[in-house]
Amino acid sequence: MKLKLFSVIVLALVLSACGNKQNESQPAAVKVDVPKLYQNFCISCHGNQLQGGQGPNIQKVGERLDEAEIIKRIQKGGGGMPPFQVTMKEEELKALASWLAGLK
Structure with a gap:
């Protein structure tokens, strides 16, 4: 069941990126692979x-923390979590936090 939830989330992220054409006069948005970020920094x-495991269950983290709080937790760490302030680029941090904040 949980694997299906994760698969649905990944699929929704992939599909949400389809069909977004940008005006050529605007700079191209930086594309962030959130599932890969999660795999590289969070999954362990x-x-x-x-x-959860060594860290807490975060399946519904968006019910407890908003995006700004999630960004702060990722940057500063706390409660046994190491800080990732220098490890992630700003756009990666924002994309991951936005995705996590949407988990309700």
């Missing part, structure tokens, strides 16, 4: 289905 503590 929060699990492959966000179920």
Whole structure:
């Protein structure tokens, strides 16, 4: 069931990126692969289905924390979580936090 939830989330992210054409006069948006970010930075503590392990379950983290709070937690760490302030680029941090804030 949890694997299906994670698969649905990944599919929704992929589909939401389809069909977005940008005006050529505007700079191209930086594309961030959120599932890959999660895999690279989060999965070892929060699990492959966000179920937790060494870190807490974050399947519904958006019910407890808003995007700004999630950004702060990722940047500064806390409660056993290491800080990732220098590890992630700003656009990666914002994309990951936005995705996590949407998990409700």
